[in-house]
Amino acid sequence: MQYLSTRGGISPIPFTQAVMMGLAVDGGLLLPRTIPRIGSDTFNSWKNLTYQELAFEVMSRFIDDIPDSDLRDLINRSYAGFGVKEITPLVHHGNLHILELFHGPTLAFKDIALQFLGNLFEYLLEKKDGVMNILGATSGDTGSAAIYGVRGKNRINIFILHPYKRVSPIQEKQMTTVTDANVFNIAIKGTFDDGQAIVKSIFNDIEFKTAQNLGAINSINWARVLAQVVYYIYSGLHIMKDEKDRSFDFAIPTGNFGDIFAGYIAKQILPEGMIRNLVLATNANDILARFINNGDYSLGEVVVTSSPSMDIQAASNFERYLFYLLDKEPERTKEAMVEFTRTGRLDLKGYQDQIRRDFVAKSVSEEEVLQTIADFYAEHDYILDPHTAVGVNAALACLQQNVPMICLATAHPAKFGSAVEKAIGRQPQVPESLVGIMEKTSRCELMDADSKQIKAYIKAHAISK
Numbered sequence: 317m318q319y320l321s322t323r324g325g326i327s328p329i330p331f332t333q334a335v336m337m338g339l340a341v342d343g344g345l346l347l348p349r350t351i352p353r354i355g356s357d358t359f360n361s362w363k364n365l366t367y368q369e370l371a372f373e374v375m376s377r378f379i380d381d382i383p384d385s386d387l388r389d390l391i392n393r394s395y396a397g398f399g400v401k402e403i404t405p406l407v408h409h410g411n412l413h414i415l416e417l418f419h420g421p422t423l424a425f426k427d428i429a430l431q432f433l434g435n436l437f438e439y440l441l442e443k444k445d446g447v448m449n450i451l452g453a454t455s456g457d458t459g460s461a462a463i464y465g466v467r468g469k470n471r472i473n474i475f476i477l478h479p480y481k482r483v484s485p486i487q488e489k490q491m492t493t494v495t496d497a498n499v500f501n502i503a504i505k506g507t508f509d510d511g512q513a514i515v516k517s518i519f520n521d522i523e524f525k526t527a528q529n530l531g532a533i534n535s536i537n538w539a540r541v542l543a544q545v546v547y548y549i550y551s552g553l554h555i556m557k558d559e560k561d562r563s564f565d566f567a568i569p570t571g572n573f574g575d576i577f578a579g580y581i582a583k584q585i586l587p588e589g590m591i592r593n594l595v596l597a598t599n600a601n602d603i604l605a606r607f608i609n610n611g612d613y614s615l616g617e618v619v620v621t622s623s624p625s626m627d628i629q630a631a632s633n634f635e636r637y638l639f640y641l642l643d644k645e646p647e648r649t650k651e652a653m654v655e656f657t658r659t660g661r662l663d664l665k666g667y668q669d670q671i672r673r674d675f676v677a678k679s680v681s682e683e684e685v686l687q688t689i690a691d692f693y694a695e696h697d698y699i700l701d702p703h704t705a706v707g708v709n710a711a712l713a714c715l716q717q718n719v720p721m722i723c724l725a726t727a728h729p730a731k732f733g734s735a736v737e738k739a740i741g742r743q744p745q746v747p748e749s750l751v752g753i754m755e756k757t758s759r760c761e762l763m764d765a766d767s768k769q770i771k772a773y774i775k776a777h778a779i780s781k
């Protein structure tokens with residue numbers, strides 16, 4: 317499989333180069349040249365596969381430059397640390413099926429992709445005898461999942477910036493109690509936006525970036541999308557075990573359009589019509605819901621909500637879908653993205669028919685989130701985290717009789733205990749991996765929000781050949 321840029325500025329490259337490139341060098345995002353669709357025979361033959369076996373079947377269709385046995389080994393190692401043998405179990409509540417994606421080491425769905433990406437980076441660096449210093453800024457969840465993805469790995473150091481005292485105490489501890497020698501937590505005196513701006517400015521210093529072998533781990537890496545495609549198909553196989561179901565829907569709480577884009581790919585891999593609706597659920601940051609419902613993709617102010625991992629306006633994976641919407645024409649994609657960068661808005665009203673064939677959407681308010689957590693608890697004795705509750709609320713609004721709805725549960729409720737307590741009057745039970753975490757020793761550097769100082773720190777602690 318060859319990979320191309322949405323902006324058309326690179327010649328086709330194989331999977332492993334696409335992984336190492338991350339963002340395409342022409343500023344676009346990388347996509348496979350084609351999406352292989354499977355027939356119902358193949359689908360049926362997958363029904364008894366384990367998660368890991370299925371991951372191999374799906375991923376190997378997009379990867380032809382890693383030997384099969386190595387790919388199997390990478391997959392097996394990536395999911396060995398998950399708390400349940402199904403990796404992503406389905407919990408049934410009538411016609412609503414909760415797909416629990418939070419059984420990885422940091423209790424959020426990002427582990428599923430980042431455990432794999434960490435192993436993949438290590439493997440590829442070994443092959444080319446290279447090293448990488450990963451640099452990223454986090455508002456909470458991504459940082460810990462990225463740190464757990466590469467802790468203790470050879471040839472990789474990781475530097476994660478978080479805003480000092482502006483992430484939840486548990487999130488802070490999840491990051492800073494990882495004391496492996498290759499992990500560097502930096503708390504900056506500033507906001508998440510300051511952290512992001514610093515990271516951006518450091519990546520823009522090409523000389524520094526090259527000299528320090530800087531790498532990114534953000535959600536635009538194709539390998540992350542690919543790893544996420546697997547659980548859509550896995551849960552579909554389980555729903556379809558019951559032969560009477562012909563198709564099913566998904567509800568996806570969305571921030572950067574990464575997870576739902578994986579669903580869009582899964583829809584094209586599976587036999588036509590099998591995935592019926594992809595329900596895109598946003599919190600009060602509703603740019604994507606406005607895009608789908610009105611063709612209006614225009615930036616608003618970021619609003620702080622109880623689902624912080626979705627407090628996003630410009631969605632970094634949006635360009636991938638835009639490329640398909642614009643008939644896979646790189647020139648038009650580039651033009652549209654340049655206009656969006658300049659004006660902060662895109663008018664896509666002319667494409668509404670197509671957009672509505674691909675997605676339905678709902679923006680969910682804070683009151684609705686709390687009410688959904690409370691109602692679901694009262695009715696099913698099951699506690700939703702606020703991100704998952706955004707998805708479940710939208711799912712209920714779009715639910716149709718006799719069509720199973722699979723809701724992606726993206727975080728364990730214990731990670732967002734105070735929001736849950738507000739809704740149901742008590743804290744969720746704390747899973748074993750979080751017990752005692754507040755008392756553990758942590759390691760973290762407190763620094764000014766100053767890219768010069770941070771560069772000096774990276775230079776002093778970077779891994780080099």
Ligand SMILES: *Cc1c(COP(=O)(O)O)cnc(C)c1O
Binds near residue numbers: 574
């Ligand atoms: C990152 C995240 C999301 C949003 O995922 P996207 O791929 O950005 O759409 C939802 N819920 C949780 C808990 C997350 O960490």
